[in-house]
């Protein structure tokens with residue numbers, strides 16, 4: 233599929249390179265064209281011959297059958313205003329986490345939907361960028377599971393494919409109204425990690441979840 237990436241930073245590079253290797257066509261965009269071009273050249277070099285293009289925010293949004301928003305929170309509103317109506321009706325992957333304390337009264341995912349008119353799927357926000365560079369991300373013999381929150385069946389199907397392309401397992405996380413729970417979970421887990429705790433260790437396996 234054609235994927236337009238808003239952002240030319242770490243997440244754009246990590247996920248975009250994997251998708252380029254999997255055969256998808258990509259266009260990345262950054263704050264200025266040279267940032268996008270530099271990132272695209274780096275991705276092309278890493279992606280087994282796949283060519284990654286660079287363009288403006290609006291060009292990347294137009295290019296994509298699917299878009300990924302991978303911009304720092306501080307720049308989100310400005311970037312999404314710059315793309316105009318180009319994302320209307322398209323699957324839009326939201327990987328964003330809050331900078332600073334998470335404010336549950338201002339969830340990010342629905343804001344992206346309101347500004348773009350796109351079918352937002354929240355995904356990939358729970359793991360550090362270096363995890364998305366792993367080929368594949370497997371821990372203790374288990375492929376990483378990636379929860380998805382979104383409402384549109386076609387958008388969810390597209391993102392499930394992109395999760396599988398990483399060697400990960402997509403998990404249904406419910407509708408977009410639950411995306412804020414993924415945002416809050418990331419904030420909580422990041423707090424544990426920065427405190428030196430193993431966040432993975434706080435949850436029991438399914439067999440001990442109380443669900444019979």
Ligand SMILES: NC(=O)c1ccc[n+]([C@@H]2O[C@H](COP(=O)([O-])OP(=O)(O)OC[C@H]3O[C@@H](n4cnc5c(N)ncnc54)[C@H](OP(=O)(O)O)[C@@H]3O)[C@@H](O)[C@H]2O)c1
Nearest residue numbers: 239240241242243263302303304306307328329357360361
């Ligand atoms: N890094 C992680 O481990 C990780 C993991 C999960 C989720 N996320 C989320 O993924 C998103 C992208 O993260 P990242 O690590 O890729 O970030 P990044 O490398 O710092 O930057 C991503 C993009 O945002 C742009 N940007 C930054 N401030 C901006 C502003 N004020 N206006 C317009 N554009 C701006 C950057 O432009 P410049 O290059 O010109 O600064 C870059 O193109 C964030 O929402 C983050 O919370 C990150």
